[in-house]
Amino acid sequence: MSEPILSISGLSKTYKGGVKALDDVQLDIRKGEIFALLGPNGAGKTTLIGAVCGLVRPTAGTISAFGHDLAIDWRAARARIGLVPQELSTDMFETVYRAVSYSRGLFGHPPDKARIEEVLRSLTLWEKKDSQIRELSGGMKRRVLIAKALAHEPELLFLDEPTAGVDVDLRKDMWKQIAALRERGTTIILTTHYIEEAEEMADRVGIIRKGQILMVDDKDAIMQRMGRTEAVIELSEPLAELPASIAEFPVELREDGQELCYRGGDGAGGGREDVARLTKALIAAGIDYRGIDIHDSSLEDIFVGLVSEQEAAQ
Numbered sequence: 001m002s003e004p005i006l007s008i009s010g011l012s013k014t015y016k017g018g019v020k021a022l023d024d025v026q027l028d029i030r031k032g033e034i035f036a037l038l039g040p041n042g043a044g045k046t047t048l049i050g051a052v053c054g055l056v057r058p059t060a061g062t063i064s065a066f067g068h069d070l071a072i073d074w075r076a077a078r079a080r081i082g083l084v085p086q087e088l089s090t091d092m093f094e095t096v097y098r099a100v101s102y103s104r105g106l107f108g109h110p111p112d113k114a115r116i117e118e119v120l121r122s123l124t125l126w127e128k129k130d131s132q133i134r135e136l137s138g139g140m141k142r143r144v145l146i147a148k149a150l151a152h153e154p155e156l157l158f159l160d161e162p163t164a165g166v167d168v169d170l171r172k173d174m175w176k177q178i179a180a181l182r183e184r185g186t187t188i189i190l191t192t193h194y195i196e197e198a199e200e201m202a203d204r205v206g207i208i209r210k211g212q213i214l215m216v217d218d219k220d221a222i223m224q225r226m227g228r229t230e231a232v233i234e235l236s237e238p239l240a241e242l243p244a245s246i247a248e249f250p251v252e253l254r255e256d257g258q259e260l261c262y263r264g265g266d267g268a269g270g271g272r273e274d275v276a277r278l279t280k281a282l283i284a285a286g287i288d289y290r291g292i293d294i295h296d297s298s299l300e301d302i303f304v305g306l307v308s309e310q311e312a313a314q
């Protein structure tokens, strides 16, 4: 792998009250990727972002970005890192246009009216450019946050729960914006509760819980390794036991022998092929069925499974 754009090593954070929000986190982010950090409430996602963006002082560990150790050379990296936080903390009396163009200047970029107009138009904020931020609806305020980050043109962009509580239209607009940013070469780390979002956007996924990274992998690899196909086959007549040609599949009889349940596969289509072979074997064994309900597990199922497994193990 080429030199990571962001490298986090042994990162821990214990807050004053004693809450251990991060516990020995190791994480390398590759240039140009979209990385989704998934975790339940209180897992430490915002703390991790805060540590990289200079808002939270780590208790231990090192963070380097673009080859600079942030504890030593914060300024060199700062202008290249952008953050879209969960909430707007800018001056509510500022107009949309000024807030967005100011953000660009703040990070040392020369004024660029065309760029600001493009950003505002792409987020349907152009008509509101002269409104004060306090006059906007919650969804519009979120758009301003995103516009500020886009105007800044960072190389590494953090999006903290970018679509929490926004409507479907804005979520779709944002997905488009994020895809366009990646096209420009921006590296993106997003935290999300919406697993659909990670599934849609991410190249890699990290799962965090209680301040620890449980797993990091390519999204497709996670799906393949942990993905499952489940098929419920409703039999025409109840079966007392399975013939050998059926029992060799990963199946079990349920509902007093009226249902045959298959669980297997690799999350990459293998399970569906297996179910097709299973149905042929049923026909060959003279077993009739009324219907099949088949589905592949999503990243959501995998995530819920992983987190509850960890809970059970404790």
Ligand SMILES: Nc1ncnc2c1ncn2[C@@H]1O[C@H](COP(=O)(O)OP(=O)(O)OP(=O)(O)O)[C@@H](O)[C@H]1O
Pocket (backbone or CB within 6 Å): 015, 016, 017, 019, 020, 021, 039, 040, 041, 042, 043, 044, 045, 046, 047, 048
């Ligand atoms: N300033 C603080 N002082 C004390 N404890 C804090 C502080 N900020 C966060 N915590 C605690 O640290 C833990 C991690 O919080 P964090 O906000 O990083 O989680 P998160 O994964 O972002 O959660 P969410 O999805 O709810 O935003 C939680 O137990 C939280 O209560």
